[in-house]
Amino acid sequence: xxxxxxxxxxxxxxxxxxxxxxxxxxxxxxxxxxxxxxxxxxxxxxxxxxxxxxxxxxxxxxxxxxxxxxxxxxxxxxxxxxxxxxxxxxxxxxxxxxxxxxxxxxxxxxxxxxxxxxxxxxxxxxxxxxxxxxxxxxxxxxxxxxxxxxxxxxxxxxxxxxxxxxxxxxxxxxxxxxxxxxxxxxxxxxxxxxxxxxxxxxxxxxxxxxxxxxxxxxxxxxxxxxxxxxxxxxxxxxxxxxxxxxxxxxxxxxxxxxxxxxxxxxxxxxxxxxxxxxxxxxxxxxxxxxxxxxxxxxxxxxxxxxxxxxxxxxxxxxxxxxxxxxxxxxxxxxxxxxxxxxxxxxxxxx
Numbered sequence: 008x009x010x011x012x013x014x015x016x017x018x019x020x021x022x023x024x025x026x027x028x029x030x031x032x033x034x035x036x037x038x039x040x041x042x043x044x045x046x047x048x049x050x051x052x053x054x055x056x057x058x059x060x061x062x063x064x065x066x067x068x069x070x071x072x073x074x075x076x077x078x079x080x081x082x083x084x085x086x087x088x089x090x091x092x093x094x095x096x097x098x099x100x101x102x103x104x105x106x107x108x109x110x111x112x113x114x115x116x117x118x119x120x121x122x123x124x125x126x127x128x129x130x131x132x133x134x135x136x137x138x139x140x141x142x143x144x145x146x147x148x149x150x151x152x153x154x155x156x157x158x159x160x161x162x163x164x165x166x167x168x169x170x171x172x173x174x175x176x177x178x179x180x181x182x183x184x185x186x187x188x189x190x191x192x193x194x195x196x197x198x199x200x201x202x203x204x205x206x207x208x209x210x211x212x213x214x215x216x217x218x219x220x221x222x223x224x225x226x227x228x229x230x231x232x233x234x235x236x237x238x239x240x241x242x243x244x245x246x247x248x249x250x251x252x253x254x255x256x257x258x259x260x261x262x263x264x265x266x267x268x269x270x271x272x273x274x275x276x277x278x279x280x281x282x283x284x285x286x287x288x289x290x291x292x293x294x295x296x297x298x299x300x301x302x303x304x305x306x307x308x309x310x311x312x313x314x315x316x317x318x319x320x321x322x323x324x325x326x327x328x329x330x331x332x333x334x335x336x337x338x339x340x341x342x343x344x345x346x347x348x349x350x351x352x353x354x355x356x357x
Contacts, residue, residue, distance in 0.1 A: 071187065072100070072101050072102030072183075073102060073162065073163040073164055073183060073186070074102060074103045074105065074161060074162040074163055074164075075100065075102060075103070075104050075105065075162045075163070075164045075166065075179055075183060076104075076105045076106075076107060076156070076160035076161060076162030076164070076165050076166065076245065077095050077104060077105070077106045077107070077166045077168055077179075078107045078109065078152075078153060078156030078157065078160065078165065078166065078167055078168065079091055079092070079095075079106065079107065079108045079109065079156075079168050079169070079170050080109055080111065080149050080152040080153060080156075080167075080168070080169060080170060081108055081109060081110045081111065081116070081119050081123070081152075081170035082110075082111045082112065082116060082119070082146075082170065083116060083118075083119065084119050084122075084170040084171050085118045085119055085122060086118070086122045087170075087171055088108070088119055088122055088123060088170040088171070089122050089123075089125070089126060090173045091168065091169075091170055091171065091172060091173050091174075092106060092108065092123070092126055092138070093126075094173040094174045094175075094176070095136075095174065095179075096129075096130070096133045096136050097133075097176050098174070098176050098177075098178065098179045098180070099176050099177055099180055100179040100180045100183070101135070101180075102135065102183075103135045103136070103137070103162075104135065104136050104137075104162075104179060105137045105139070105160065105161055105162050106136065106137065106138045106139070107139045107140075107141060107156045107159055107160065108123050108138075108139070108140050108141065108170070109141045109143060109152035109153075109155050109156050110123065110140065110141065110142050110143060111143050111146050111147060111148070111149075111151070111152050112143065112144075112145065112146030113142035113143060113144060114144060115146070119170070120140070120142060123140050124140065126138065127140075139159065141155055141156070141159065143155065148256075149238070149260055150254045150255065150256050150260050151256075153167055153253065153254045153260070154253045154254055157245070157248060157249070157253050157254075160245055162245060163186075163244070163245055163246070164182070164183055164186055164242065164243070164244065164245060165242070165243045165244075165245040165248055166179070166182075166240075166241070166242050166243075167238065167240075167241040167242075167243070168239065168240060168241075169238070169239035169240070169290070171290060171291060172198075172239050172240060172288050172289065172290045173201070173288070173289045173290075174286075174287065174288050174289070175285075175286075175287040175288075175289075177285055177286070178196065178285075178286040178287060178288065179286075181196070181283050181285035181286045182194050182196065182242045182283050182286045184283075185281040185283060186244055188279070190277045190278055190279050191244070191278075191279045191280075191281050192243065192244050192247045192268060192278050192279070192280070193236050193241065193242065193243050193244070193265075193268065193280050193281070194242040194243075194280070194281045194282070194283055194286070195224065195233070195236050195237060195240060195241060195242065195280075195281075195282060195283075195286075196240065196242075196282065196283045196284065196285070196286030196287055196288060197216075197217075197220055197221040197224075197284060197286075197287050197288070198216055198220045198221075198237065198239065198240060198287075198288050198289070198290055199213070199216060199217075199221075199287060199288070199289050199290075200212050200213035200216055200289075200290065200291070200292045201289040201290060201291050202291045202292060202294065203292075205294045206294045206295065208292070208293060208294060208295055208296050208298075208299050209292050209293075209294055212292040212293070212299065213292070216292075220237070221284070224282045225282055225284060227282070228280070228281055228282035231279050231280060233280040233281075233282060234265070235261060235262050235265045236261060236264070236265050236280065237261055238260060238261030239288070239290060240288045241261065241264075242286070247268075251267060251268065251271060255267070262313050263313055266313065268280075
């Protein structure tokens with residue numbers, strides 16, 4: 008005990024001598040106490056509720072098998088887009104799955120377009136599956152592609168997916184179960200890092216995805232406080248999407264759509280977002296820390312634009328749980344961006 012006390016005294020003297028460290032602690036400690044810890048408590052409380060319900064609830068087998076549309080936004084994936092399409096063709100869902108691949112800027116994206124066309128002869132070997140390719144001559148961006156897919160969709164459930172994301176074969180079935188509740192308008196599931204073993208950066212991101220996109224959303228779903236439906240993996244009731252006008256142009260289209268739905272939810276509090284742990288997707292993460300920093304600064308820059316400009320009055324229409332959730336997550340993300348900003352001057356890390 009005396010050794011531990013002496014060690015603590017030495018560390019205290021060291022910190023007091025380093026004015027920069029003291030200043031950092033004065034900023035960091037209140038941030039953790041007043042923003043991060045409440046989020047953790049709220050999340051773990053939700054996880055406890057979910058586990059309790061999971062033990063005592065009787066498993067539900069759906070008698071309905073609605074038609075499903077999977078809209079894939081494609082740009083520069085090349086042959087990798089075939090993995091996405093095949094993972095949807097091989098779903099165990101007994102209903103019809105319509106796959107629509109929107110190729111953005113097809114004249115400059117011939118490799119991806121050709122990779123999709125190469126799959127056409129295989130479609131007939133998969134029962135209750137259909138495949139449509141929409142070649143967009145001019146590049147219009149992700150929002151344009153999603154709205155094009157929505158206009159062609161014939162399914163009751165609409166999945167907005169990225170061309171570099173693949174899925175476990177029970178993803179569609181487990182997701183569609185939630186739409187038996189008429190109040191559910193959107194569903195998402197866990198995203199896992201497919202290239203987790205490539206580098207230290209991907210291993211750390213794999214851990215982060217598990218904590219934030221899996222544990223975090225699982226804890227928030229019981230309080231109907233999921234803060235975002237990811238753009239790479241969003242599942243929606245198509246009639247509701249059409250009712251609110253689909254996606255809007257601008258940056259961070261996934262958060263923008265989520266906030267618009269949340270504002271609508273403020274006037275219709277019975278509407279719900281759901282998280283399905285069995286609907287698993289897989290994506291590639293940046294393999295170097297420099298690429299990781301650039302990605303997160305881009306994401307948080309979009310977040311700042313959405314909160315400060317496009318939806319600066321939208322919080323008036325949210326529930327109190329939604330306001331606390333968005334303010335906490337938004338402030339935490341902006342704070343992390345400020346901490347990461349000085350590191351962007353480093354040209355390469357690891």
